[in-house]
Each structure stands twice: as structure tokens, then as C-alpha cells.
Amino acid sequence: MEQFDVMSFGIGICIGLIALLLVWLQASKTREESGSRETEFVTKCQMLEKINNTLQQELELIHQKMDGKLLEIQKLSTEKSLLNQNLVYQKDLLDKTQGEFDTLKNAWTGLQKEVAEYRQRITEFHSQNKHLSEKLESQKSEFDELRKQSYLEFQNLANKILEEKTQKFTASNKENIDHILKPLGENLLAFKKQVEETYDKESKQRFSLEEKVKELVDMNQKLSLEANNLASALKGQSKKQGNWGEIILESILEKSGLVKNREYKIQVSVQTDEGKRLQPDIVVYLPESRAIVIDSKVSLVAYDRYSSSDLKEEQDLALKEHILSIYRHIDELGDKKYDAVAGTLDFTMMFIPIEPAYLIAIQDDPELWAYAYAKRILLISPTNLIAALKLVADLWKREQQSKNALEIARQGEKLYDKIVGFLDTMEDVGKHINKTQDSYLKAIGQLKDGRGSVVKQAQHLKRLGILSQKEIPDTLMPFDDEAEGSALQFFLYII
Numbered sequence: 001m002e003q004f005d006v007m008s009f010g011i012g013i014c015i016g017l018i019a020l021l022l023v024w025l026q027a028s029k030t031r032e033e034s035g036s037r038e039t040e041f042v043t044k045c046q047m048l049e050k051i052n053n054t055l056q057q058e059l060e061l062i063h064q065k066m067d068g069k070l071l072e073i074q075k076l077s078t079e080k081s082l083l084n085q086n087l088v089y090q091k092d093l094l095d096k097t098q099g100e101f102d103t104l105k106n107a108w109t110g111l112q113k114e115v116a117e118y119r120q121r122i123t124e125f126h127s128q129n130k131h132l133s134e135k136l137e138s139q140k141s142e143f144d145e146l147r148k149q150s151y152l153e154f155q156n157l158a159n160k161i162l163e164e165k166t167q168k169f170t171a172s173n174k175e176n177i178d179h180i181l182k183p184l185g186e187n188l189l190a191f192k193k194q195v196e197e198t199y200d201k202e203s204k205q206r207f208s209l210e211e212k213v214k215e216l217v218d219m220n221q222k223l224s225l226e227a228n229n230l231a232s233a234l235k236g237q238s239k240k241q242g243n244w245g246e247i248i249l250e251s252i253l254e255k256s257g258l259v260k261n262r263e264y265k266i267q268v269s270v271q272t273d274e275g276k277r278l279q280p281d282i283v284v285y286l287p288e289s290r291a292i293v294i295d296s297k298v299s300l301v302a303y304d305r306y307s308s309s310d311l312k313e314e315q316d317l318a319l320k321e322h323i324l325s326i327y328r329h330i331d332e333l334g335d336k337k338y339d340a341v342a343g344t345l346d347f348t349m350m351f352i353p354i355e356p357a358y359l360i361a362i363q364d365d366p367e368l369w370a371y372a373y374a375k376r377i378l379l380i381s382p383t384n385l386i387a388a389l390k391l392v393a394d395l396w397k398r399e400q401q402s403k404n405a406l407e408i409a410r411q412g413e414k415l416y417d418k419i420v421g422f423l424d425t426m427e428d429v430g431k432h433i434n435k436t437q438d439s440y441l442k443a444i445g446q447l448k449d450g451r452g453s454v455v456k457q458a459q460h461l462k463r464l465g466i467l468s469q470k471e472i473p474d475t476l477m478p479f480d481d482e483a484e485g486s487a488l489q490f491f492l493y494i495i
Helices: 002-031 034-236 238-254 301-308 312-336 355-364 367-374 382-448 454-464 485-494
Strands: 264-266 282-286 290-296 344-351 377-380
Touching: 002 034, 034 382, 034 454, 238 264, 238 282, 238 290, 238 382, 282 382, 301 312, 301 355, 312 344, 312 355, 312 367, 312 377, 344 382, 355 367, 367 377, 377 382
Parallel strands: 290 344, 344 377
Antiparallel strands: 264 282, 282 290
């Protein structure tokens, strides 16, 4: 529409000029005389034709200039639209980036608090771990001292019990003999009288007495058979003795606080470095993939003779056989070489389930313990085993606490790596924000600054009279506005 208005305006001017010339020619024609008028008329027509040609050429030039200006205006309008779209996009991107930055900033603040808390907890766990380690070392020293003291106390107690039993046995025998012989003399006369009185009744009661005696004989035989069977079960059959010892050992393990099939296993199959398959009674597991092998050995026959005999010679002989039986068990256990199994300690525990049998052997032969230790075997009784298993349970507890502390440290390292990665990302976000801001300022500068900026060109169009109710925002107005005369000069140049 703007192009047609300008063209109409130029054509109107040309038509007006032509009309004026035609009127002037018509007036001149009437005033001329007939002869000279025709010549002048031809001359003026020629002049009029030249003027008309000149005007046509100028009109063509005006059209060409108008087309160029319109193309320039369309180009500027397109650039303005693109710049406006880019400006809106940059604003949206800046708002979005600012929102992400605020979110990351809040997350960073939260992570800083969590890091501080984890550092404090790690410090506390390190302190607790140090305290527990010191306490464990102290308890180990106390346990060693207690073991030595217990050994001495057991040895002294055994000696004392043996002396007391010997003295008491001698005094008791003397009292028993006096107590038996004195009433015996008194009762012989009464017995003689009673025999005479009952002699008459003997015949009558003989049959009944024979029946009672027969019943007593049968009962005695039955009791003897049961006693022999029991003695055979515990003394004559080594397998049942071993089973009984294993039952005692397992009972102690169940009461130690250790968990079956986790901290210890029964009758587990193991293999030595040489490929030999073994099956110990008990394997107790320790932290750091270590283990203790415990094997139960029962020496009952000789010890039973020692305990049941009242003669010193028989006791000495039975005690020697008892100690020799323990030596044989030590040799048998040493030949199995449980300490050669991967992961086991350098020694094997030989469990003697009868506490007095253990004590009397150690007391009578002080070299027994050293002999076993030289073969990498520790002799242990129920009392010592309970203390050792309690220590193992405490080691597992400390191990779990140490694992918890290590897990906290590992989680702290992962959190630190996350924080470092977050800081790197934040740095990249800051760079992108700065780059976006620079691009935004550059786009705004291209839009409104400079002599030929889009905003100034739009202002020129507004002053030229384009129909639009919208105004350019003040924030996009250029800082140095040009004089309005440039628009007028542009219009006059077109005219």
C-alpha cells in the first residue's frame, strides 16, 4: 500500500504538469496568428514531447529509487523480526539458565552441609575406632595375664585339692576302721544270740530266703551288665568317646556367642597345601580370612582307673598311662598338620573335655604343654576354651565396627568426588551464562546502537507515517537519537 501511495503521488504530479502545459499551449495557440502559429505550434509540440519524455524518464528513475528503498525497508523489517525472535529466545534461555543456577546453588548449599556432617561423623568414627583399638590391645594384655594367672591358680588349686584329698582320705580311713571294728565287737554277741534265736525259724524261712537271694543275684547280674555296657560305651569304644567329646565341644561353642555355619563350622572338609583332604571336628573362623582348627581328644580309660583306685601304685600307673594317652593324641593330631591348611593359624587346638583330666596331666608332667606347643598344638580345657571363644566373638565385633568405619570413609570419598564433579559442572554453567549474557548484549547492541540500527530505522518509518499503534520500548531506544531532519531529507530525496 505504501508503494502504491508514493507512485500515485508521483504520477499525479506528472499529470498535473502535463495538464498545465496543455492549457498553456491551448492559450498560446489561440493568440497566434495563422501563419506563424502553425510553426510555433509544431515547435512547442516538439518541446512538449521532449518535456514529456524527460518527465517519463524522471518518473522511471523515481520508480526505480522507490523500489530500491522498499526492498531496503523489507530487508530491515526482516532483520528486525529475526533480532526480536533471537532476543526473546536469549531472554528465555537466560531465565532458564538462571533458574538452573539457583537450583544448583541450593543443591550445593545442601551438599556442603552434608559434607560437614559426614566429616564430623568420620572424625567421630576414627576416634571411636582408635579408642576401641586401644581397648582391644588392653584386653589382649589382660587376657594373656589372666590366662597365665588362671594356669597358676589351676595348678595351685589342683595341688591343694590333691593334698586335701590325701589327708582327708587317710583320716577318713582311720575313723572308718574304728567306727567299723568297735560296733563289730559289740554286735558279734548280739549276732550270736540272734542266730540262736533265728535258727529255729531258719528252716521255715529257708525257701523264702533262697527265692530272695536268687532275685538279688539276678538283679546284681543285670546291674553289672548295664555297668559294663556303660563303661564300654565311654571307655572301650574310642568312637563313642570322640562323639561325647565333640558334643561337649559343640555345647561350649553354642554358648560362646558365635553363630554356627558363620563364625564356626562342624565336621567341615578342608584341604592342605599338599592336596590332602582332612575333616576336623571344629573350624572357628577369624577376621581377615583366618581360622582356628579345634579337635576333641578324650583320654578316659586310664583316668577312670586313676580316679576309682585307692592305691597309690595303681594311681601312679594309671596316671602315667593317662599322660601317655595324651602324648599319643598329640602325635596323632600333629601328623594331620591342620596348620598346613590355607588360612589357618600356625597352631591347632586340642580340646580335652574333662577339666580334672587336663589339670592332673599338666600338673604331673610340666613338659607336656611344651611338647604339644613344639608340634604347633595348644592343649586347652573347657575353661580356657570358653575364654578363647569369647575373645574370638569380641574380635568379630571389632571387625564389624571397623568395616562400618571403612564404609563411612568410602561413602565420604564418593561424596567428595560427586562434589568435585558438581563444582566442575557449575563452572561450565557459569561460563555458559556469561557467554549467553555477552550474546544477549551484543544482539541488543546490534538492534538499537549505531547510526543504521534497526531501532533507528524503525523510528524513521514511524515518522514517515506508517500505521501502527505500538511503540518501541524505552529500554530499546538508542542512547543518541539523530535529528528528525534526516527523515525529511529522505522524503524530499524520493520526491
